Amino acid sequence: MTTTPPALELRSVGISFEDEYEWIKDANLRVEDGEVVALLGPSGSGKSTLLRGVAGLETLTAGEIWMRGRLVNDVPTHQRNCGMVFQDGQLFPHRNVRRNVAYGLEAAHWSKSAINERVDAMLELVGLAGFGDRAVQTLSGGQAQRVALARSLATKPQLLLLDEPLSALDRELRDRLATDLRRILTQTGSSALHVTHDLDEAKTIADRTVFIDEGRLQPS
Numbered sequence: 001m002t003t004t005p006p007a008l009e010l011r012s013v014g015i016s017f018e019d020e021y022e023w024i025k026d027a028n029l030r031v032e033d034g035e036v037v038a039l040l041g042p043s044g045s046g047k048s049t050l051l052r053g054v055a056g057l058e059t060l061t062a063g064e065i066w067m068r069g070r071l072v073n074d075v076p077t078h079q080r081n082c083g084m085v086f087q088d089g090q091l092f093p094h095r096n097v098r099r100n101v102a103y104g105l106e107a108a109h110w111s112k113s114a115i116n117e118r119v120d121a122m123l124e125l126v127g128l129a130g131f132g133d134r135a136v137q138t139l140s141g142g143q144a145q146r147v148a149l150a151r152s153l154a155t156k157p158q159l160l161l162l163d164e165p166l167s168a169l170d171r172e173l174r175d176r177l178a179t180d181l182r183r184i185l186t187q188t189g190s191s192a193l194h195v196t197h198d199l200d201e202a203k204t205i206a207d208r209t210v211f212i213d214e215g216r217l218q219p220s
């Protein structure tokens with residue numbers, strides 16, 4: 001019997017900044033294939049730092065990061081096959097909605113017709129069918145986050161990294177989008193690590209919650 005390796009495995013990971021104090025220490029974590037794990041902790045606890053480490057945006061001082069059975073310590077960010085969504089979706093302002101979602105597909109040299117088909121499917125998935133020609137400046141905060149999610153899912157990443165994707169939105173919209181996000185992650189079978197400081201959001205979106213405080217992951 002073959003078993004699918006975890007989407008992500010951290011083994012005794014350490015991360016420090018220029019002052020060399022090891023802020024993230026001995027972090028161990030598994031995200032199984034198709035699992036959504038929330039990383040929950042107060043402001044300044046190290047959530048974003050750990051997520052950035054997974055993405056390859058911080059250098060490790062210790063330990064190993066494995067993705068689907070591959071050691072990725074020396075693999076650059078753009079080759080880790082991670083989709084990322086941040087607090088402020090960071091859409092490209094000079095591209096319309098369609099071309100934002102198409103970005104990764106263009107970079108991967110998909111054909112024009114395949115791109116169009118995939119973009120339409122992604123916009124439909126996030127509830128924005130028909131929004132392709134809109135300028136991103138005309139979108140509401142919630143719509144912009146949906147476009148960012150569509151863009152990150154378009155290339156079928158092995159792992160989705162969500163860094164407080166809903167925290168810039170007001171409470172009511174946040175609750176609605178959290179439920180939608182859960183549905184979208186389930187529908188696409190995505191594996192994801194979701195950073196938040198909101199327990200309700202973690203419960204809605206994730207299968208499991210891992211706590212972090214002062215750079216230490218707590219057993220869940």
Ligand SMILES: Nc1ncnc2c1ncn2[C@@H]1O[C@H](COP(=O)(O)OP(=O)(O)OP(=O)(O)O)[C@@H](O)[C@H]1O
Pocket residue numbers: 017018023041042043044045046047048049050197
């Ligand atoms: N580049 C850096 N150099 C030095 N210290 C840093 C750097 N980036 C973050 N830190 C410190 O590391 C700690 C963890 O920061 P991090 O941004 O990971 O926390 P967080 O849990 O994501 O917080 P928030 O919820 O406020 O975004 C904080 O004390 C922060 O001041």
